[in-house]
Amino acid sequence: MMRTEQAAILHGTHHRYAWGSTQSIQDFCELEQDGLPLAEVWFGAHPSAPSLVAHGDELVPLDHVIQEDPEGNLGEVQRAYGDSLPFLVKLLAPQQAVSLQVHPNRTQAELGFAKEEQQGVPLGSAERSFVDRNHKPEMVIAITDFEGLVGFRHSSQIAESLAGAHMNPFAQRLLELLREERLSEAFAALLRAEPHQVSYLVDELLVNRAGDAAIEKVRQLTATYPSQDPGLLASMFLNIVRLKPGEAVFVGAGVPHSYQGGLAAEVMANSDNVIRAGLTKKFVDVDGLLSTVDFDSAAARVLSVHPANPYFEIPVPDFSVALLHNDATLAQSSPRIALALSKGVRIQSGVTTLELDRGQAAFVPASVGALRISGGTTLVAGVGGTSKG
Numbered sequence: 001m002m003r004t005e006q007a008a009i010l011h012g013t014h015h016r017y018a019w020g021s022t023q024s025i026q027d028f029c030e031l032e033q034d035g036l037p038l039a040e041v042w043f044g045a046h047p048s049a050p051s052l053v054a055h056g057d058e059l060v061p062l063d064h065v066i067q068e069d070p071e072g073n074l075g076e077v078q079r080a081y082g083d084s085l086p087f088l089v090k091l092l093a094p095q096q097a098v099s100l101q102v103h104p105n106r107t108q109a110e111l112g113f114a115k116e117e118q119q120g121v122p123l124g125s126a127e128r129s130f131v132d133r134n135h136k137p138e139m140v141i142a143i144t145d146f147e148g149l150v151g152f153r154h155s156s157q158i159a160e161s162l163a164g165a166h167m168n169p170f171a172q173r174l175l176e177l178l179r180e181e182r183l184s185e186a187f188a189a190l191l192r193a194e195p196h197q198v199s200y201l202v203d204e205l206l207v208n209r210a211g212d213a214a215i216e217k218v219r220q221l222t223a224t225y226p227s228q229d230p231g232l233l234a235s236m237f238l239n240i241v242r243l244k245p246g247e248a249v250f251v252g253a254g255v256p257h258s259y260q261g262g263l264a265a266e267v268m269a270n271s272d273n274v275i276r277a278g279l280t281k282k283f284v285d286v287d288g289l290l291s292t293v294d295f296d297s298a299a300a301r302v303l304s305v306h307p308a309n310p311y312f313e314i315p316v317p318d319f320s321v322a323l324l325h326n327d328a329t330l331a332q333s334s335p336r337i338a339l340a341l342s343k344g345v346r347i348q349s350g351v352t353t354l355e356l357d358r359g360q361a362a363f364v365p366a367s368v369g370a371l372r373i374s375g376g377t378t379l380v381a382g383v384g385g386t387s388k389g
């Protein structure tokens, strides 16, 4: 049996989605520049792309390692989450806007997964939104300046941005709904509009409404997406959020979002369920999306941590995130993934010390207990946890 009683370096899986930066992660991790986009590096045990762990001379997928000794690796977390790691850590580097999307809550994920299974949509299919049964709350922690669109603006703000196109019948309809604060109906009307209605309104707004931040965002997006993509107008419905390094934003179930640019770390529940609304060439499931969106999601709160308490405030139990700038001991006994955000990070657990390069991550089994971290800026994802200086 394979027992993991020590922290071990993780080999993350590379995801080369077209929206990824050709430089950010490559520079950060000092990888060879090959001119190709590298959108995400995943550190975790999601069965579709588990990280690899060195075990003797072999590299073994982390989900297998965990299943060999769930108790030692997961500790008490096993009782609530079964034999799998409840969270996933990523490096995320959009160069172009990532598709406008929402993630389901757990009930929606259960139902959606069952429905697509019943309909016989294959797991790898482009028409598939639900690839597992889990919810996917997520948190983005900026490594460089990072921009995203997160949560709905107030109806009156959206109406203000649209007002310049009031002679356009489609805009008139949207304005009427927005002025009556019927946000969900306005959003639905937008996603169900004919492509020519969308592109006509986009063109009109770009001519008439220079200077409005939401319209300037649309203008920027037209460099990448065709003017009939409803995601262009949908972007006007969302708040522009700009994070400084170390700042974070939590995106709960149903909160619409589209990451726009920069380099960030992301921690989320162990799921890959995505329902897309636009800014994509991929499958858009409008009905699925509308039944998942939380129309009460307001402007996202920008979060940060203090040296006295390095843990971000997170409203779900699936994961915790600590951001350490100084040497610290984390007295947590859950499985953890530590990601080095600067060079020369040392992770000391029991008798072993691991040195991490920038952008490198380690898996720490629950059985290891307290962790001493020193030498640089480190993000530690785990479950629960308290801190000691």
Ligand SMILES: [Zn+2]
Pocket (backbone or CB within 6 Å): 101, 103, 138, 257
């Ligand atoms: Zn997302």
